[in-house]
Amino acid sequence: MGPGPSEVHPEVLEVMSKPLVGHLDPAFIEIMDEVQELLRYAFQTANEWTIPVSGTGSAAMEAAIGNVVVPGDTVLVPGNGYFGERMAQMAERAGGDVSVIEGRWGEPIDIDTLQTAVDETDPDVVCLVHAETSTGVLQHDLAKAADIVHENGGLLIVDCVTSLGGVELRVDEWGIDVAYSGPQKCLSCPPGASPLTLNDRAMEKIEAREEPMRCWYLDLQLIADYWGSDRSYHHTAPITNVYAIREALRLVAEEGLEARWDRHEQIASSLVEQLEALGLDTYVSSEDWLPTLTTIQVPDSVDDNAVIEQLRTSAGIEIAGGLGSMAGEIWRIGCMGHSAREENISLLVDAMASSLEDQGFEPMVD
Amino acid sequence: MGPGPSEVHPEVLEVMSKPLVGHLDPAFIEIMDEVQELLRYAFQTANEWTIPVSGTGSAAMEAAIGNVVVPGDTVLVPGNGYFGERMAQMAERAGGDVSVIEGRWGEPIDIDTLQTAVDETDPDVVCLVHAETSTGVLQHDLAKAADIVHENGGLLIVDCVTSLGGVELRVDEWGIDVAYSGPQKCLSCPPGASPLTLNDRAMEKIEAREEPMRCWYLDLQLIADYWGSDRSYHHTAPITNVYAIREALRLVAEEGLEARWDRHEQIASSLVEQLEALGLDTYVSSEDWLPTLTTIQVPDSVDDNAVIEQLRTSAGIEIAGGLGSMAGEIWRIGCMGHSAREENISLLVDAMASSLEDQGFEPMVD
Numbered sequence: 001m002g003p004g005p006s007e008v009h010p011e012v013l014e015v016m017s018k019p020l021v022g023h024l025d026p027a028f029i030e031i032m033d034e035v036q037e038l039l040r041y042a043f044q045t046a047n048e049w050t051i052p053v054s055g056t057g058s059a060a061m062e063a064a065i066g067n068v069v070v071p072g073d074t075v076l077v078p079g080n081g082y083f084g085e086r087m088a089q090m091a092e093r094a095g096g097d098v099s100v101i102e103g104r105w106g107e108p109i110d111i112d113t114l115q116t117a118v119d120e121t122d123p124d125v126v127c128l129v130h131a132e133t134s135t136g137v138l139q140h141d142l143a144k145a146a147d148i149v150h151e152n153g154g155l156l157i158v159d160c161v162t163s164l165g166g167v168e169l170r171v172d173e174w175g176i177d178v179a180y181s182g183p184q185k186c187l188s189c190p191p192g193a194s195p196l197t198l199n200d201r202a203m204e205k206i207e208a209r210e211e212p213m214r215c216w217y218l219d220l221q222l223i224a225d226y227w228g229s230d231r232s233y234h235h236t237a238p239i240t241n242v243y244a245i246r247e248a249l250r251l252v253a254e255e256g257l258e259a260r261w262d263r264h265e266q267i268a269s270s271l272v273e274q275l276e277a278l279g280l281d282t283y284v285s286s287e288d289w290l291p292t293l294t295t296i297q298v299p300d301s302v303d304d305n306a307v308i309e310q311l312r313t314s315a316g317i318e319i320a321g322g323l324g325s326m327a328g329e330i331w332r333i334g335c336m337g338h339s340a341r342e343e344n345i346s347l348l349v350d351a352m353a354s355s356l357e358d359q360g361f362e363p364m365v366d
Numbered sequence: 367m368g369p370g371p372s373e374v375h376p377e378v379l380e381v382m383s384k385p386l387v388g389h390l391d392p393a394f395i396e397i398m399d400e401v402q403e404l405l406r407y408a409f410q411t412a413n414e415w416t417i418p419v420s421g422t423g424s425a426a427m428e429a430a431i432g433n434v435v436v437p438g439d440t441v442l443v444p445g446n447g448y449f450g451e452r453m454a455q456m457a458e459r460a461g462g463d464v465s466v467i468e469g470r471w472g473e474p475i476d477i478d479t480l481q482t483a484v485d486e487t488d489p490d491v492v493c494l495v496h497a498e499t500s501t502g503v504l505q506h507d508l509a510k511a512a513d514i515v516h517e518n519g520g521l522l523i524v525d526c527v528t529s530l531g532g533v534e535l536r537v538d539e540w541g542i543d544v545a546y547s548g549p550q551k552c553l554s555c556p557p558g559a560s561p562l563t564l565n566d567r568a569m570e571k572i573e574a575r576e577e578p579m580r581c582w583y584l585d586l587q588l589i590a591d592y593w594g595s596d597r598s599y600h601h602t603a604p605i606t607n608v609y610a611i612r613e614a615l616r617l618v619a620e621e622g623l624e625a626r627w628d629r630h631e632q633i634a635s636s637l638v639e640q641l642e643a644l645g646l647d648t649y650v651s652s653e654d655w656l657p658t659l660t661t662i663q664v665p666d667s668v669d670d671n672a673v674i675e676q677l678r679t680s681a682g683i684e685i686a687g688g689l690g691s692m693a694g695e696i697w698r699i700g701c702m703g704h705s706a707r708e709e710n711i712s713l714l715v716d717a718m719a720s721s722l723e724d725q726g727f728e729p730m731v732d
Contacts (some may be wrong), residue, residue, distance in 0.1 A: 002388055003604065005386045005388060005389070005602065005605060007385070007386070008386055009386060010681070013384070013385065014383055016379075016383050016606060017379040017383040019373070019374060019379065020371045020373070020374055020550075020556055021684075022368055022684050022686075023371070023553040023557075024686075025684065027511050045644060054418055054421055054425070054558075055420055055421045055425065055583060055684040056602045056603070056604055057602060058582070058600075058601035058602070059420070059421065059583050059601075061583075062581065062582055063585045066581070074537050086582070087581055090582045093578060093580055093581065093582055125578055127526070131611055136567050143564060153605075154560040182602065184386075184602060184605075188609075190604070190605060190606040191385055191389075191602045191603070191604050191605060191606075191695070192420075192558045192604035192606065192607055209438075211457060213459075214459050214581060215428065215430045215432070215459065215580060215581035215583070215584065216424070216428055216456045216459055217421060217424050217425050217427075217581070217584070218581065218583070233421070234424075235422050235424035235425075235690070236370065236371065236422045236423060236424070236548065236550060236557045237422070237557070238421075238548075238555060238556070238557050238558035238604070238607070239371060239556060239605070240421055240557075240558065240607075240610075241556075241558055241607070241608075242554040242608075244606075269697055272515070312391070318387075318388050318391065320388075322392075323599070360488075
């Protein structure tokens with residue numbers, strides 16, 4: 001119940017113990033086709049370039065940013081969370097000239113602020129985070145953001161690590177040019193092969209690069225030969241992880257995306273209600289709340305780590321503290337994929353109540 | 367029985383279906399310690415910086431080259447196989463000025479040629495391939511090569527993808543500064559977390575870098591905070607793959623490294639004898655032969671792909687054709703880890719005999 005990895009579905013774990021076929025075996029090529037088709041459904045896109053990147057979520061992030069940003073590009077990144085800072089670091093290494101869109105941790109980027117930043121900097125690439133795992137904030141209005149970026153001729157990259165398969169995401173309808181995610185969040189799949197999708201406009205920019213992407217391993221011009229129609233060798237794919245993500249995506253399709261979004265919202269709402277009943281406060285306002293990751297303010301009198309440790313050792317439940325500047329300020333509680341179940345919420349709330357009591361916490365109920 | 371992935375040991379497959387713990391959970395930190403200790407044994411090194419990189423073998427290759435090569439460095443790469451070419455591409459992207467050590471496909475790099483190349487170019491970094499997976503050639507005299515490189519003040523990086531756990535490799539005794547491998551070859555582990563070791567001299571160069579490594583995901587200055595004593599978050603580790611490599615390395619330790627090297631040599635010798643008895647010729651001379659990957663010349667009258675397909679569909683056995691310029695010239699047959707068993711050799715030789723007969727091949731026995 002932390003910010004990921006979430007609990008893996010038993011059927012996904014089971015396929016990980018299947019014997020390997022080669023990464024160029026016709027049987028594996030079929031699996032690759034299926035994974036691509038299922039990923040398109042999960043992202044709600046018709047993009048040809050929809051693949052699992054051979055690494056964990058940050059590898060997909062760098063495959064997106066490192067390929068799309070060419071040296072000299074002006075790049076905007078969001079200033080409202082930890083992962084916007086990571087995007088900045090990657091964009092700088094790609095040779096980008098990076099500016100930060102003003103924002104506060106715990107709030108989404110304001111669309112008017114985005115408009116102003118775009119007007120001022122004329123960016124080639126704009127990065128946003130759909131679901132900020134460091135703060136539990138949902139970025140609204142991605143369709144409007146895409147319009148603003150496109151009217152100015154740029155490309156929009158969106159971090160969907162904690163949204164894919166958990167909250168509403170419509171890549172094509174909203175006009176997102178590039179989106180990536182991790183499998184270990186709302187897909188409930190072990191990390192190791194990470195979703196990425198790019199539209200033709202983004203791929204055309206990549207194919208026109210004069211200087212190759214700075215990382216050979218993540219170079220989409222080369223990877224295109226393997227995941228494209230050639231299916232020729234680039235690097236050995238993480239075969240077992242590709243089996244796993246196929247099964248995880250199959251379960252998403254079986255449940256249905258909209259039913260899955262609803263389930264996350266319902267279960268997470270129940271979590272928030274029950275935690276508020278204990279006298280705890282959410283860190284993020286209800287309008288900006290991200291169902292897949294709820295952040296709770298640590299009461300003044302309470303040691304955040306003591307609670308985390310007690311939950312882990314006494315109840316076998318993982319939750320996390322704040323990242324970066326939020327350390328000590330918040331707890332981060334995930335409701336992702338297979339973890340998002342009513343019985344998990346009950347176990348967590350009971351353990352939390354007991355731990356808070358041990359800490360001498362007395363809720364100030366209105 | 368191809369050039370990898372090899373057949374995974376059932377006990378390794380089994381641990382891949384274990385539930386996940388978080389990548390910062392104390393239980394996982396213990397697993398990390400064990401993996402590092404077991405990797406040190408497999409590499410025969412005391413290097414502190416011995417870790418699994420979060421990606422497949424090429425990610426470990428780029429973590430080695432991309433971190434050790436700083437812009438402006440003179441870099442030597444071997445000219446005797448496909449993977450030397452890949453090293454060149456990665457070194458160029460890292461900003462290196464790359465020269466090729468003259469060599470022929472199918473032969474190791476000659477030590478005198480290496481000496482001449484070092485004298486002529488004064489390299490900061492020299493790359494060699496211990497076990498060339500494209501040709502089945504074993505690079506001898508790595509200890510001598512290390513002396514030559516060190517006398518000139520440079521660092522030696524060695525590709526051990528198809529040697530670690532399969533043929534004799536002694537990182538510390540031979541004086542190798544940086545070595546990397548893949549788990550899906552002689553460790554018989556699914557790809558996804560790949561061995562890398564660096565000595566203090568290499569790490570000191572990395573820590574002194576003025577310009578950061580060009581790929582954030584593979585930056586050892588950052589990864590050091592996770593795999594070093596801090597154990598602080600960099601990226602989500604591929605948890606299941608780390609479970610798997612721990613089990614695979616445990617099996618290596620249980621068998622004993624030297625016994626394992628002997629087994630590979632014996633089984634692969636038996637393979638070569640039996641294939642020669644069918645009238646086939648090895649591509650590499652017996653002095654340079656790599657037991658873990660045997661290359662066989664495709665007879666003039668035979669269609670290499672037809673044999674590969676027949677083995678796959680009729681016998682369920684995978685072997686591979688030549689890579690790059692060797693396409694159509696050779697077959698590549700792996701004897702790696704759990705695949706290196708006498709019964710596998712018998713099945714393969716029988717299937718090969720039957721397929722060659724179907725192709726109308728008549729051996730010219732002396």
